[in-house]
Amino acid sequence: MASIDLAGTELGDTLDHLTQYNDPDLNLLVTAIRRLATRELTLTETQTLGVALAGDIDSMDATGAIGLLHAHLHNPTTNPALTRLPFDQQDTAAQYGKATAHALTDSQLRNTASLACASLAHSGQCSNCGAWFENWPGGICDACRNR
Ligand SMILES: [Zn+2]
Structure with missing residues (x-):
């Protein structure tokens, strides 16, 4: 390729x-x-990366990490470079850093990423017995349905 x-x-x-x-x-x-x-990438790797980059429902993904890093870098308690600034400027930087982290860890941001990952699903789980099947969209499997 x-x-x-x-x-x-x-x-x-x-x-x-x-x-x-x-x-x-x-x-x-x-x-x-x-x-x-x-x-x-395989489909599974693509799905996994989609979640890891921006689709984790708890925002524990790369996008969330960048937001949290931004807050970390703009906080004088975690970045000593800021302690050279006047206190009010340190506070302002920390507030905007926190706001950035809040925006990038917002669960709303994950909606489209989660949908993109879900759209790649090529295996499904039976909602009755819990078994996974390749190339099946999910629902109730034939074995459970025919009981
Ligand atoms: Zn089943």
Whole structure:
């Protein structure tokens, strides 16, 4: 299979933009996103990554982690660089950092990501006996139905 080229795409442009900050750890994140975007994935891997990136119902996903990191970096108790600022400026930074974390951990943000992941379902669970079947949308399995 031909490798996937991100050049000229919105994702590719965003990743290229992020490399302009020249931060080695940010570049690791860019590399990880680029690899995830261009790697050949199975349906199951795609579903799992969809949840891990932005579809976890408890917001314990990469999007939530970035929001929480933003709050962490803008809090003077977790980032000593901020303690050089006047107290009111530290408070303002911490409040906006928390607001960013709140926005990026909002469960509403997960609705479309969860639906996207669910739309890839290629196995289903019987709501009666709990058995999983490949290529079945779910419901009540034949064995339970014929009892
Ligand atoms: Zn069943």
